[in-house]
Amino acid sequence: MRYLFLLLLLGFADCTNAQNMLQQLFNSHDTFKEKALTERRFTHKDLIPLLKAAKTGFEVTQVGTSTEGRSLNLVKIGTGPTKVLLWSQMHGDEATATMAIFDLFRFFSASDDAFDGLRKEILSKTTLYFVPMLNPDGAEAWTRRTALGIDMNRDALRLQTPEGRLLKSLQQSIQPQFAFNLHDQDPRYSAGKTKNLATISFLATAYNEAREINEVRKRSMQLIVSLNRNLQQFIPNQVGRFSDEFEPRAFGDNIQKWGSSLILIESGGYANDPEKQNIRRLNYVALLSGLQSIASEAYTQEPIDEYETIPENGRSLFDLIIRNVTVLKNNTPVLMDIAINRRELAVFKRPEKWYVRGTVEELGDCSVFFGTQEIDATGLRLETDVKMGSKADFVLKSEKGIVTHTIENGWLK
Numbered sequence: 322m323r324y325l326f327l328l329l330l331l332g333f334a335d336c337t338n339a340q341n342m343l344q345q346l347f348n349s350h351d352t353f354k355e356k357a358l359t360e361r362r363f364t365h366k367d368l369i370p371l372l373k374a375a376k377t378g379f380e381v382t383q384v385g386t387s388t389e390g391r392s393l394n395l396v397k398i399g400t401g402p403t404k405v406l407l408w409s410q411m412h413g414d415e416a417t418a419t420m421a422i423f424d425l426f427r428f429f430s431a432s433d434d435a436f437d438g439l440r441k442e443i444l445s446k447t448t449l450y451f452v453p454m455l456n457p458d459g460a461e462a463w464t465r466r467t468a469l470g471i472d473m474n475r476d477a478l479r480l481q482t483p484e485g486r487l488l489k490s491l492q493q494s495i496q497p498q499f500a501f502n503l504h505d506q507d508p509r510y511s512a513g514k515t516k517n518l519a520t521i522s523f524l525a526t527a528y529n530e531a532r533e534i535n536e537v538r539k540r541s542m543q544l545i546v547s548l549n550r551n552l553q554q555f556i557p558n559q560v561g562r563f564s565d566e567f568e569p570r571a572f573g574d575n576i577q578k579w580g581s582s583l584i585l586i587e588s589g590g591y592a593n594d595p596e597k598q599n600i601r602r603l604n605y606v607a608l609l610s611g612l613q614s615i616a617s618e619a620y621t622q623e624p625i626d627e628y629e630t631i632p633e634n635g636r637s638l639f640d641l642i643i644r645n646v647t648v649l650k651n652n653t654p655v656l657m658d659i660a661i662n663r664r665e666l667a668v669f670k671r672p673e674k675w676y677v678r679g680t681v682e683e684l685g686d687c688s689v690f691f692g693t694q695e696i697d698a699t700g701l702r703l704e705t706d707v708k709m710g711s712k713a714d715f716v717l718k719s720e721k722g723i724v725t726h727t728i729e730n731g732w733l734k
């Protein structure tokens with residue numbers, strides 16, 4: 322009995338320590354943040370000086386060349402037996418995790434602080450192989466696809482892209498036990514059918530149509546269970562799970578099949594974080610906690626049935642919903658909800674420049690959807706016409722004709 326009490330106490334202390342460590346990593350992120358990267362739309366030329374400045378202990382090797390001639394670089398750190406391969410931005414316009422990877426480089430370059438033990442544990446138990454920005458041509462044009470116009474994540478079988486061929490050859494030659502496939506997802510995905518944004522979503526990809534669970538996929542699920550629990554501390558109810566439908570052409574699914582436990586991490590949306598700097602910090606904490614769990618093998622204790630309890634990504638969210646407004650259509654009043662999204666659009670031929678356009682994307686009964694922001698327009702009127710695809714410039718008036726709300730380009734003024 323006394324032993325049991327002691328074990329419980331130790332268990333509690335362990336758990337608290339782990340939470341403290343995560344909190345410390347979260348709080349100190351600014352110290353390790355790569356200050357050269359402050360917004361998402363950086364390009365390959367911004368990364369090269371950072372790679373050239375790599376410190377002792379970092380092996381940086383050019384391992385390939387993109388279609389347009391940009392270098393593809395592998396960064397290796399650590400000396401441990403468990404190999405982990407991590408790559409980001411195989412889709413050119415998904416840059417959040419690339420920023421987090423450069424924060425990790427700064428974290429592992431530092432010493433003489435409260436994290437020395439953590440660094441030593443990770444770097445002595447694992448060898449980490451990073452490919453930051455696997456699709457630099459896509460990043461240059463701020464587009465998903467490679468310069469060949471191919472979605473690299475549908476090229477795992479045909480291997481027509483040099484970047485995709487490199488990824489496969491790295492997986493085959495390194496044969497990592499774990500692989501992290503780092504992406505950005507639609508920032509309007511919800512965690513389940515709720516109003517909560519899926520700020521981070523995970524997937525332990527399937528390796529066959531039947532979505533079976535073998536030892537390789539089980540490890541992915543176990544690691545995701547621990548990552549989910551760790552992130553709940555910072556973003557409660559804002560973690561989602563991507564659909565595990567088998568995609569035979571995707572790298573995630575094939576790498577799981579080729580024997581590396583694959584963890585897909587998708588950065589989604591977070592309120593008032595258009596440059597995804599807070600999500601970058603969550604990536605940083607998640608990746609460090611995941612690497613720690615791999616190094617200590619703590620993930621092996623995680624129950625895989627908890628994986629299924631993470632809510633699936635839902636499509637329930639719009640940026641703004643105006644509810645129950647009366648719209649005059651041919652002089653007849655019609656009750657409507659108006660759902661609006663504010664989307665980023667690139668300036669023609671200048672991908673580094675962008676603007677936002679607020680557009681009506683759903684009209685009518687929107688009671689099954691949520692708005693990140695909502696206006697209850699019961700008893701209010703819209704005197705101008707509204708259609709699907711309209712620009713979201715609206716003035717709402719009371720029955721007496723007094724202006725109550727002005728919406729410009731999807732923003733409530």
Ligand SMILES: [Zn+2]
Binds near residue numbers: 412415
């Ligand atoms: Zn992606």
